[in-house]
Amino acid sequence: MTAADWPDRLFATLKRADIRQVGYVPDAGHSRLIERCRADAQIRDVVLTTEEEGVALAAGAWLGGERAALLMQSSGLGNCVNMLSLARSCRFPLLMIITMRGEWEEFNPWQVPMGSIVEPVLKLCEAQVYRAQTPDEVEGAAERAVQHVFGDERIGAVILSQQLIGRKVWTK
Amino acid sequence: MSETRLERRSAMATLLAGRGDDLLVVPGLGSTTWDAMAAGHNDRNFYLWGAMGGAAMIGLGLALAQPNKRVAVITGDGEMLMGMGALATIGIQRPPNLAVIVFDNGVYGETGMQPSHTQGGVDLLGVARACGIRPYLDVRDEAALADLAACLKNLRETLFARVQIAADDPPRVLPERDGVVLKQRFRAAIGTNP
Numbered sequence: 001m002t003a004a005d006w007p008d009r010l011f012a013t014l015k016r017a018d019i020r021q022v023g024y025v026p027d028a029g030h031s032r033l034i035e036r037c038r039a040d041a042q043i044r045d046v047v048l049t050t051e052e053e054g055v056a057l058a059a060g061a062w063l064g065g066e067r068a069a070l071l072m073q074s075s076g077l078g079n080c081v082n083m084l085s086l087a088r089s090c091r092f093p094l095l096m097i098i099t100m101r102g103e104w105e106e107f108n109p110w111q112v113p114m115g116s117i118v119e120p121v122l123k124l125c126e127a128q129v130y131r132a133q134t135p136d137e138v139e140g141a142a143e144r145a146v147q148h149v150f151g152d153e154r155i156g157a158v159i160l161s162q163q164l165i166g167r168k169v170w171t172k
Numbered sequence: 173m174s175e176t177r178l179e180r181r182s183a184m185a186t187l188l189a190g191r192g193d194d195l196l197v198v199p200g201l202g203s204t205t206w207d208a209m210a211a212g213h214n215d216r217n218f219y220l221w222g223a224m225g226g227a228a229m230i231g232l233g234l235a236l237a238q239p240n241k242r243v244a245v246i247t248g249d250g251e252m253l254m255g256m257g258a259l260a261t262i263g264i265q266r267p268p269n270l271a272v273i274v275f276d277n278g279v280y281g282e283t284g285m286q287p288s289h290t291q292g293g294v295d296l297l298g299v300a301r302a303c304g305i306r307p308y309l310d311v312r313d314e315a316a317l318a319d320l321a322a323c324l325k326n327l328r329e330t331l332f333a334r335v336q337i338a339a340d341d342p343p344r345v346l347p348e349r350d351g352v353v354l355k356q357r358f359r360a361a362i363g364t365n366p
C-alpha cells in the first residue's frame with residue numbers, strides 16, 4: 001500500500017459495506033474510484049446529470065433493500081440541499097463521498113463560494129461529517145461514515161480534502 | 173380541449189386495478205399522491221410529500237434493487253419537469269422493470285393552476301424518446317389507457333407514458349405524512365426490513 005492507493009482502500013471499504021449502487025457526477029478527484037466501481041460486476045454505476053438525483057436514487061435503493069453511495073465534488077452538495085429533505089424526513093441512509101475544491105491551492109475562484117460552506121451546510125442538514133485530510137485518514141473516515149449511515153439510517157459525508165486530491169493542472 | 177381529456181382519479185384507478193403484490197408504486201408529490209391514495213391505500217406505495225423532481229430517480233433505485241418486482245413512478249408534469257435530467261439518467265440504465273408515467277394536465281395544480289411548460293409546448297414524450305426510453309406511449313383516451321395498464325402488468329422494458337389528463341382539482345385524499353412510517357411500512361411489505 002502506498003499513499004496514492006487511497007481510492008483503492010476507499011473502494012475496498014465500499015465493497016465491505018456491500019454497496020450495490022453508486023451514483024456519481026464525473027469528477028477528477030473520484031476518477032479512480034469511479035473506474036473501480038464501473039469495473040465491478042456487483043456494483044451498478046449510475047452516472048447522474050446532477051447530484052440531487054443521487055439522493056433520490058439512494059432512497060429508492062434502500063426501499064428495495066440495497067445500499068448505495070453517492071460520489072460528488074463539493075459544488076455538487078449545493079445541488080442536493082432540498083433533496084436532502086427526503087433523507088431527513090424518512091431517515092434514509094445516505095453515504096456521500098465528497099472531494100473538496102476551493103479550499104487549498106485553488107486556481108479557480110468560482111469554486112470557493114460553495115467549497116467554503118460545505119461543512120456548515122452538511123451540519124445544517126443533519127449530516128455527520130468525516131474529514132480525511134491525508135491519505136492515511138481516508139479508510140478510517142469511510143469506515144466510521146458507513147457505520148453511522150447504515151447502522152443508524154442517517155446522512156454521513158466523507159470529506160476528502162483538496163490537499164489529499166492534489167492540485168489540478170490548468171496548463172496543458 | 174380539456175373536456176376530452178382523461179379524468180385523473182379514474183385513470184389512476186385503471187392503472188392500479190388488480191395491481192398484484194409485485195407492483196411497487198412511487199407517486200410524485202401532490203396530486204398524483206392523492207390520486208394513488210384515492211385508488212385505495214397499499215403499503216407498496218411510497219407516497220411523496222416533498223422531494224420534488226425526485227420521483228423518477230427513487231423509482232430507478234428501487235427498480236435496480238428489486239429486479240423481480242415491477243416499479244411504476246406515476247407523477248405530474250411539473251414534478252417531472254423539475255427532474256427532467258432523470259430521464260437522461262434512466263435512458264442509459266433502462267431497467268426492464270421500470271415504468272415512468274406522467275399525468276400531464278399542463279398546470280401546477282397544487283399551487284393554483286398556473287400553466288406548466290407542457291401547456292406552452294414542451295413535449296415530455298419527445299424528451300423521453302430523445303433519452304432513448306422505449307417504448308413511449310402517448311395516452312389520450314380510454315383505449316390507450318387500457319393498453320398502458322396492460323403494458324404495466326406485463327412490463328418487459330423501461331417504459332415511459334404521458335397520460336393526458338384534464339386540469340381538474342378533485343378533493344384531496346391524504347395518506348400518512350410521517351416519512352419514517354412510510355419507509356418502514358413499505359420495506360416491511362416487500363420484505364426488505366432487516
